[in-house]
Amino acid sequence: MRTDSSPGSLPAREHLPAAGAGTPVLDVVIPVYNEEKDLRPCVLRLHDHLTRTFPYGFRITVADNASTDATPHVAARLAAELPRVVSRRLEQKGRGRALRTVWSASDAPVLAYMDVDLSTDLNALLPLVAPLISGHSDLAIGSRLARSSRVVRGAKREFISRSYNLILRGSLQARFSDAQCGFKAIRRDVAQVLLPLVEDTGWFFDTEMLVLAERAGCRIHEVPVDWVDDPDSTVHIVRTATEDLKGVWRVGKALATGSLPLDRLARPFGDDPRDRELTGVPQGLARQLVGFCVVGALSTLFYLLLYSGFRLFAGAQLANALALLVSAVANTAANRRLTFGVRGRGGAVRHQAQGLVVFGIGLVLTSGSLAALNAATADPDHSTELAVLIAANLAATVLRFLLFRAWVFPDTVPSAPATAGPRRHPDVHRTRGDETVRLQPVSPADGEPGNGR
Known part of the structure; x- marks a missing residue:
């Protein structure tokens, strides 16, 4: 795949001026x-x-x-x-x-x-x-x-x-x-x-x-x-x-x-109206929420499958820790790419390390929930364990999104503007190079440039 640099940023859209020109439109x-x-x-x-x-x-x-x-x-x-x-x-x-x-x-x-x-x-x-x-x-x-x-x-x-x-x-x-x-x-x-x-x-x-x-x-x-x-x-x-x-x-x-x-x-x-900074309108939040929910739903299913598999040969606490660890790594990678739009390998290790900290918080919530369940019931059945873990994971998910948005991937969140108004990309060129293309209607009769309309 080509990775060479492109000649420059794309120019702003402009109506091609309609006047005399020697070149075809x-x-x-x-x-x-x-x-x-x-x-x-x-x-x-x-x-x-x-x-x-x-x-x-x-x-x-x-x-x-x-x-x-x-x-x-x-x-x-x-x-x-x-x-x-x-x-x-x-x-x-x-x-x-x-x-x-x-x-x-x-x-x-x-x-x-x-x-x-x-x-x-x-x-x-x-x-x-x-x-x-x-x-x-x-x-x-x-x-x-x-x-x-x-x-x-x-x-x-x-x-x-x-x-x-x-x-x-x-x-x-x-x-x-x-x-x-x-x-x-x-x-x-x-x-x-x-x-x-x-x-x-x-x-x-x-x-x-x-x-x-x-x-x-x-x-x-x-x-x-x-x-x-x-x-x-x-x-x-x-x-x-x-x-x-x-x-x-x-x-x-x-x-x-x-x-x-x-x-x-x-x-x-x-x-692009999406590039305008408006007071009180957090940009990208709706899209990030949708992406995070999709990734979270898939991660929860993945976690439950892992937990059920690990539970066949390990205790509830160990199975929970292993399932949460594996799914947390996958969840951080998926959210990094799909929810917050981070591409390339730059910062991936740091993001995974911060994701593991977030995982630790989730582990405390879910493990604490399991401990509370075991304290209340001597031998809880598997379906009850899953129900408790789902509730704990929902709480952990809300906290995970807030931490991802504010701490792990803060560069993807636009800062609130001091005043409303249009914002332009720093690389936008309002000119179209050193030549001006000018158009002129032609006469259908002879196909040559006419006097315009």
Whole structure:
């Protein structure tokens, strides 16, 4: 997994100013490999659609990644015949490699890509890029799984697509609905920061980019699309699915171990209302409570299973101490990562040591409860012991949360502001580099920049 530093923090979202410019607003990349038959009708159709309907300057870039048929010659002829069509040749295969190469070199403020089969209705293109132009969103994806989408495809592909997205939601906590639709766009300033962190060069490229963008706090806009399956698609489903699952494992492992520098990118924008400090509103408390309760419930079940197992060969006090010790270590590790969002190994030993102190307090409460039970009843049955321990653990849980929040992980708790008002991330740059991208609507008649509206 890439661990190199990104070029810088993500910029604040800004509406791209609408005025004269020599560069196109939108660069649509079509990655191709051995598509000599479909490439020409695809580009002609896309060029005609953009000329008639897109109100800004555009460019279509054919990214040929190591085709062995006549695709490079078809792309070259299209570039010679049509204005605002260019061709790029890469000598290595990989859709992700093609997108990274073209997007990294493009001067357009909005970058998009679509598959050569044009399965997605082009009427969704303007709704796809409009939120990026306005500054409302950072990435945009077409979704075939939205309720208002209209999709025609076989049961096999439908099952694979939905299963893959369920895997992403379950393993990587992805919240976007459709990772595989070949219809996506991203702002260039965001791409410049995210692309160095994306490792995959094949079909998993855009899924990895979306997961990292979501974890970095980017806003992803989803557009319902009309989509018709291409029965002549050259995608090898089994091989692609295998590579995707390998990518899910790699990214999940990197996120779990904290090897990605996403903490430097998280919450980068100055316009996020969750970054505003409000008097009397403790930030993060609700989310931390939910996470702590989930971890606590699982830890309690784990503890009870351990206690029941240890009780087969040990006394009640020893079984309680052993079960509480093992579950406390697991509980501290889970709360560290899931509840309080601490990533990486830094401070892990100290956190576990402090967690053991909290464990000691819980041990005193639960052991004291057992001692009181034994003093009151000479030979209590197992169910009574469990009931007492559950009550004692509930009390210990409340105290554990307070100690975790105030003592073990205090750096994750925002301090109360002196006055209410907006707070910006210290690394936020309000400027967009040393160039200003200016947009100008074009005339549908000739496709050249006009006088604006």
